[in-house]
Amino acid sequence: KRQDSSAPASPSGGVEYLVETDVGGQKLNLDFDTGSGDLWVFSTSLSASSQANHHVFNPSSSSTYKAMSGATWRIIYGDGSGASGTVGTDTVTVGGTTVKGQAVELANRVSAQFVQDANDGLLGLSFSNINTVRPTQQKTFFDNAKSSLTKPLFAAYLPLNANGAYDFGAINARHHTGSVAYTDVDSSGGFWQFPSTSYKVGGTKHSLSGVSAIADTGTTLLLIADAAVTTYYDAVQGASFDNQQGGYTFPCSASLPDFAVRIGSTNYATIPGSLINFAPIDNSGRTCFGGIQSVGQIAGMSIYGDVFFNAYYGVFDDAGPRFGFAPI
Numbered sequence: 163k164r165q166d167s168s169a170p171a172s173p174s175g176g177v178e179y180l181v182e183t184d185v186g187g188q189k190l191n192l193d194f195d196t197g198s199g200d201l202w203v204f205s206t207s208l209s210a211s212s213q214a215n216h217h218v219f220n221p222s223s224s225s226t227y228k229a230m231s232g233a234t235w236r237i238i239y240g241d242g243s244g245a246s247g248t249v250g251t252d253t254v255t256v257g258g259t260t261v262k263g264q265a266v267e268l269a270n271r272v273s274a275q276f277v278q279d280a281n282d283g284l285l286g287l288s289f290s291n292i293n294t295v296r297p298t299q300q301k302t303f304f305d306n307a308k309s310s311l312t313k314p315l316f317a318a319y320l321p322l323n324a325n326g327a328y329d330f331g332a333i334n335a336r337h338h339t340g341s342v343a344y345t346d347v348d349s350s351g352g353f354w355q356f357p358s359t360s361y362k363v364g365g366t367k368h369s370l371s372g373v374s375a376i377a378d379t380g381t382t383l384l385l386i387a388d389a390a391v392t393t394y395y396d397a398v399q400g401a402s403f404d405n406q407q408g409g410y411t412f413p414c415s416a417s418l419p420d421f422a423v424r425i426g427s428t429n430y431a432t433i434p435g436s437l438i439n440f441a442p443i444d445n446s447g448r449t450c451f452g453g454i455q456s457v458g459q460i461a462g463m464s465i466y467g468d469v470f471f472n473a474y475y476g477v478f479d480d481a482g483p484r485f486g487f488a489p490i
């Protein structure tokens with residue numbers, strides 16, 4: 163029963179965390195994404211220019227790959243990036259956890275962002291009801307693996323500028339401090355989603371009535387309603403919205419207040435100001451881009467991406483389902 167394991171997650175350019183994944187004996191570095199439900203890989207079906215600088219999966223070189231006749235997939239992510247292609251099954255191993263007959267989606271088209279990114283594909287860890295394979299929807303790696311785990315859970319440990327991990331089947335006490343607090347999850351939309359109806363800037367509380375948040379390791383920043391974003395940067399000397407950069411920037415020397423978000427009906431998660439300086443916008447190191455930005459048109463939703471996970475260990479527990487969090 164115990165196929166529990168901990169797979170290293172390596173930070174790549176501060177944008178994503180990549181996990182070495184074995185697909186039919188071929189190693190690929192995948193972006194583990196709790197905000198989507200497809201496991202897809204760069205493949206030999208892509209144009210040569212799209213394949214450049216990526217490890218690609220060659221189905222002909224896998225002795226365990228089986229094509230899924232007539233199946234296709236097409237996905238568009240919240241940032242507008244996307245990919246599409248065909249489908250098969252193969253044996254997939256992450257850390258010490260193996261799934262046989264896992265749906266593996268082969269990209270024959272990827273958007274420009276993915277060609278530039280360091281990943282060789284994504285491994286979706288949302289709920290399977292948003293998997294895009296048609297005519298027969300497929301299950302995520304975790305959905306398939308959970309029956310062989312001690313507990314039907316996985317956890318994301320994503321420290322800033324350091325190697326992290328995805329733990330499967332058990333909480334790893336080395337990856338968090340203090341106790342894990344939980345909130346119930348509404349999985350009907352496919353996401354690890356929970357109410358998040360208030361926030362604090364430097365200790366002052368503000369409400370976000372009716373708003374839910376999703377825990378999304380596939381999104382880099384913390385995205386929240388405009389009202390919260392302006393309230394935050396109003397407290398940062400020299401901050402302003404930079405149209406060219408497409409978000410709020412500030413002097414890299416600015417002191418940033420903490421930002422706390424309410425998770426469910428109980429606790430706040432506090433992200434220290436130091437983790438809200440995402441990166442300099444250029445090599446001068448004069449102006450920096452903020453880790454809190456607007457969620458845009460996605461009404462009533464906040465997206466807690468890697469900036470959140472740089473401060474908190476995230477526990478994705480199918481028993482419930484529920485989302486747990488504890489300071490790293």
Ligand SMILES: O=C(NNC1=NCCC1)c1ccc(Br)cc1
Nearest residue numbers: 195197198239240241380381463
């Ligand atoms: O696409 C989403 N998360 N994953 C990824 N983003 C970029 C590449 C992977 C996403 C999920 C839910 C909502 Br609401 C908005 C966006």
